[in-house]
Amino acid sequence: MSRGELSTSLPAYQPVNHDFLAINVKVMYLVGQWNGYWQDKRNWRYSAYLGYAVFMILVMTVHFISEVLELYVSWGDFTNFASTAWFANNYGATIIKQVFILAQADRIQSVTQRLRGGVLSSGLRWSKEQDEIARNTNRKTRFLSIAYYAIAVSSCTGLIVISLRTSYRQLSGAANLTEVGADTMELPLRAWFPVDMQNPQNFLLLFGFQLFIVAAGPMINIGTDTFITGLIIHACGEFRVLKKSLRNLKQRARQLLQEDTGCRKTTSNCKISLSSVAVPESTNHTDNHFKRAKFCPEATEPAHENGFLNAKADVDSKVHKALVECVRHHQQLLLFVSDLEDMFSSMMFFQFLSISLRICLIIFHITMSDDEGLVQLTYLQILCVSFLQGLPFCWYGSDLTYQSECVARAMYETPWLEGPLKFRRSLTIIVTRAQAPLRLTGGKIYVMSLETFQAMIYASFSFFKLLQQLSVS
């Protein structure tokens, strides 16, 4: 980029609004977690959707109670106990998530809107590369969500197919019911209802109910998990955008200067000083220390000194303005992350509390029971789901901590050496703030990091040994 091409080299960037977290929001909308009319409470549609959300909670509660009763009834049968306990645990967690999200629906939606067209979306981006980073982040979120949904869908289908396999003969009436050794009809998820479950009509009714549960339950559970993970991933992405802004501070200053002079009617004097001001980064700056020039090369035109000094002050002020933009971005990001922490901390506490138990139960079931083929495959997929319920949070929680600390390092790469005292003082303040690690926690006790995940795996292993001991005795 040479001096002559200044006015054409920096194209004006128009910020674009992308539909972030689209797939997550759609899934949440389907199961009653995302009220599209939250801003207009008097609309009848708002109340209708609210009723739908409450209905979903009641349905899940009914199913949860039926599973708990089944656990109570079949106490002592350890192999099936583990899998039923796993499902009961999961549906319990689903109900907790539904209740928490319904309680804070407004706040969650307003915080998400900041990302989808609000303060954090396009207002603070001024170059194509930053936009690229944001879009990549969205792609990552989408990929994770779709992979998680795929595993969940295949395990649910597996459960339904297993149940159909054992029951279709009865349903189609192909077998004589009085035959010795006839299979009993099994529902997809073991549950206890106060009716005769072998009666074909009852069975069909319950089967339909369980079909709905098996479809909707994981949707709520996994939809919520991917939504929260998506928000965390976007926060990490915004930190990357911030780092990029900090590294390209001079470029942004030039852009601002360009916009500024583009508005004013420029005289020839200003034009000369402008071209002497805007220099590519490869210029030799060694003489600057002695001349105390700020962001400018050697003064070559003493005749235009006044104009030149004005231009220097201009550039200084523009660089400071660009820094203030970065500071505002940082402040908004920190506010966003603290909002996430406030909203989801209690939910995450219950999640983390039960993850080690879930992993241990499913491993116990797989090792203790002698299933084969499709059943084994389904339970292996369920094991993957159990891991996925904890791993993305811990992984991206660690990433968030790392990214927030990188901001301090990125500050070091700004042109602070040539900057005025004002710039350096602001820099120390930002670095001090950025060095404080940003942690997301579950109920203030479980920090979302990979160390927590490691601790949970160890805990699940000790639970597993305990269960083994109890089952042997």
Added chain:
Amino acid sequence: MYKFRLHGLVADMWPLIRIMQMTGFFLLDYHEDMSFGWTSIRAGYAGSISGLMVIQFALIFINLMKQSDDVNDLTANTITVLFFVHSLVKFFYFALRRGKFYRTLATWNNANSHPLFSENHSRHHATAVGSMRRLVMYVGIGIIISGFAWTIITFVGDSVHEIPDPENANETIFEEVPRLMLRSWYPWNALSGGGYVVSFVIQILWLFLALSHAMMMDTMFCCWLIYTCQQLVHLKEIMKPLMELSASLDTLVPHSAELFRAVSATTNNPITSGDGDGIRAIYSNQHDFSNFRLNTGALANINSGSVGPNGLTKKQEVLVRSAIKYWVERHKHVVRFVSNIGDTYGSALLLHMLISTVTLTLLAYQATKIEAANVYACTVIGYLVYTLAQVFLFCFFGNRLIEESSSVMEAAYSCQWYDGSEEAKTFIQIVCQQCQKAMSISGAKFFTVSLDLFASVLGAVVTYFMVLVQLN
């Protein structure tokens, strides 16, 4: 003549201090009448209560020694002994370290104030006092409920214990023991009649006193932490208006010392009791800004009508600088208070944690022997819940302190400091660097009081329980 003035922290914590005096702590100060007669009566009262506590505890210990043959009895009695060691330790800890407690209670006797922020401060002060009184009420209710629950459960079930049959060495028979709250040895026959009534009265008195001794000290500690957290919240809230005020301040530094030295002599408040050199050293001068008179002394030289470079009169500039001074001095005062608290109570927390660890290990062992939901299960679970609740109480407030003090930096950063003057930015810079490290209370440097501590204690109990179950 010592003039008794109820002010500062003592006034805020007055109900708690009165309760402590009534339950026999050696809290002999803070009375209207400090004449020798009354002081000796109060000391006698505290002394007799301490005598009662020690004697009954010794009797329980003698009973433990006598029943040390049977493992079950030994474990149960050891748990009881350890449970009540807390009360004795805390009682005598207070008696021996009275001076430090008085010093900590007197820390807030001379606090600064500023006309701009007095409303905010009084609001937070009222919140703090309300929270402290509520905490004392809840803890008091908890103690009363625990005492009554203990008494009631004594009358449920059989009051017996197993001993080997004197005739047949392989069998065990049930021997009757007195139906009392605590298993204790008495030199008189406590099974029935007058002896039983006397023992019962002594025990019920002792039980309530012991429970309150243990909990009231912890409650005092938590009240101090509540007060500190509210002060920190006040400081965080006034940061934003402070920055907005200084947004157009000039970068020139005037001679601040001259400006503040000239206030009339009648406003000088001598420091009466309290921290001595410590607190005095925080404030560069003793002057209360509420008596700030802009027309006296050196300030008369400043033209009150002159306008500075940024449109602020000299008066306004001086006001802003005084506001920053208020903030910094208040923060220093809070830091000094926290270090006083840590100094005073840290060792007590360490002793508490040591004793609780042993108690919880034994309780985990007892819990493995639970077979059905009977009196035994209820008592074991009751002990467990009470011990964990004691640890949770101070861990919760310790954690709050850590969180509030580390969020001061966040509050400083989130205001519009980039628009402020250079002076304001320097202030923010130093505040950010100083508040990077959170203020915390440590148990004599061994551990930090936070919810992590509670989680590790809980985890340890669960681990011991699982290991012991597997060994069974």
